[in-house]
Amino acid sequence: MTTRLRFTGDFKARVAIEALRGDKTIQEIASKHKVHPNQVSVWKQQAIAGLSEVFSNGTDRERQDHESEVRDLHAKIGQLTVERDFLSNGLKR
Numbered sequence: 001m002t003t004r005l006r007f008t009g010d011f012k013a014r015v016a017i018e019a020l021r022g023d024k025t026i027q028e029i030a031s032k033h034k035v036h037p038n039q040v041s042v043w044k045q046q047a048i049a050g051l052s053e054v055f056s057n058g059t060d061r062e063r064q065d066h067e068s069e070v071r072d073l074h075a076k077i078g079q080l081t082v083e084r085d086f087l088s089n090g091l092k093r
Contacts, residue, residue: 016047017047026040
């Protein structure tokens with residue numbers, strides 16, 4: 001039985017940056033670091049996708065967190081309103 005390899009975020013970042021540079025092929029980078037070429041490509045794509053977060057000042061994340069919190073609170077208000085209406089209808093009978 002073989003154990004699954006786990007790579008640190010630092011290792012993945014170094015490999016992805018090396019792939020982004022473009023001075024070596026994906027195959028060369030993969031053989032150098034003893035990983036599959038598909039894995040190098042995946043890490044490279046993840047690095048490209050995450051670059052916008054590196055340069056954002058955190059306001060986007062704060063806005064998303066705030067919107068999520070407001071959505072959750074509206075759902076809770078709706079639930080409590082339904083429960084209150086149900087209980088008040090039961091007391092009227």
